[in-house]
Amino acid sequence: MLIVALDAVTTAALLLIISSGLLIVFGVMKIINFAHAAFITVGAYAALVGARLGLPWVLLVPVAFAAGAACGALAEVTIVRRLYQRPLDAILATWGLGIVIGQIVTLIFGREVQFVQAPITGTIELLGVDYSAYRIAMIGAALVVALVFSALLNGTRLGLSTRAVIMNEMLAQGLGVDSARVRLVTFAIGSGLAALSGALITPLSSVDPNMGVPWLISAFMLVMVSGGSLLTLAVSSLVLGGLQVIVSTFVNPILGGLTIAICAAVVLRVRPEGFARA
Template identity: 40%
Template sequence: MDYFATVLISSLSSASILLIATLGLAVVFGLMGVINLAHGEFIMMGAYSALTATQLGIPFILAIPVAVLVTMVFGALVEIIIIRRLYGRLFDTMLATWGLSLALYQGAVLIFGSVSPGIGMPQINFNVGDYTLAAYPIFMILVAAVMLAGIYALLTRTVYGMKARAAIQVPDMARAIGIDSARTNTLTFAIGCGLAGFAGAILLPIVPATPSMGFAFVIKAFLTVVIAGPVTLAGSALAAIGVGTGASVVASFMTSVAGDLFFFILTVVLLRLYPLGVSAKWRIKL
């Protein structure tokens, strides 16, 4: 029972890490209809920003908002220069962000090299019977819950959230009542990129900063959003917890390869059963 409990807690932690890495993509796709294939590189940018800040003597807890600010500013520039001209052209947007991801990856290799030093995980542990678990990965469960609640409140309980949804759903009417759709869309894309930067920074003690670190997240994050369907925020939470936890449990009892195989097989099965996503018939729309 102790071993089963540790597996369950660790698996929930892994699912929470997947959710943290997915939320930025879910916000951008859910509100803007933009599939950002450079999402993994924004995670990488956040990790390198936090790492650079700590190397300059800034405490890690303060390096996280620095990473968020850097990725938000860069994301705003990307929306203004590239994405703004491609709304309604899904394939062109995917192609443009894919090219951006390649450029950011090569830029990271040139600037930082292929290997970077980590910052180390806080040495805080707790016991479950005869087994010991590191506290920091388990802390990600709380981080994911707070992120999810905060994003939901931002999009449903604030004036910005109302404007953001209106600017995408009915842009002509939004402009008619005085909403600056262009500025709102820029802010929304920047927030999505900032969430990716936050993920890279908060996960830095677990996943060291490397130019290719985004690849470890972006495929599963993208599939999670696809499984989620039209209710991207709540659907992504359900998909990440369900599929991510299941894959982690399989990996614990077998191998990591078996866990990944389970993730992709379950994704195919769910998309076969729910072609429009698991949330296609939900009443809630966020």
């Protein structure tokens, strides 16, 4: 029972890390970044390359973030920028971008599945059960991501501009906020967060060119259900992630994999604002 609870919490932590980048992009730009999965992959391969070059693990995560942010900034300038008025087309174009990144990664690294050694190995004893230390560490990672994220949003000038753009873009522009720059930075940070999450999940899953895709749907659904705030995203991750673990454990793992998607679709049908203002 305790193991299930730990699974639920650590799964929620992973989901939160993975979907936070999608959330900030959706919040500011009202578009869904279908290339998110590709940026997760970019982060994972950045970590892989870093590890092969012998970089210490502490450096791998920032390297992955930087790689993702750079790709994101490039994508924003060349593609996404032109599609803010056409959100459905933005989905398609970012999906195309996802294909391109995935194929480039395949051309460079091949299709094989690769592995990265976890920095923290073994198990730790927690309340009488042995549990994977790395998964426990993910709870801490999620908290750090969430804290840094809200500190950026609430404590910096850029965060203030970002919140202004989220609330009322026209007004923000009128008050001298450079919304194009806010969008560029937001998209870069969102992609960076995707890459960072990719680096963090590498020790738990294998690394292959399409590794991001299975996470994508869950991340979308969580962001849609959360209605745009980090707090509700954390709540949705915990509730739906927990549900997923419960269904996987007690019913069947395949159904478990569908839990988030189905539950979120039904929640949104019944309550279009999702968990927001709950």
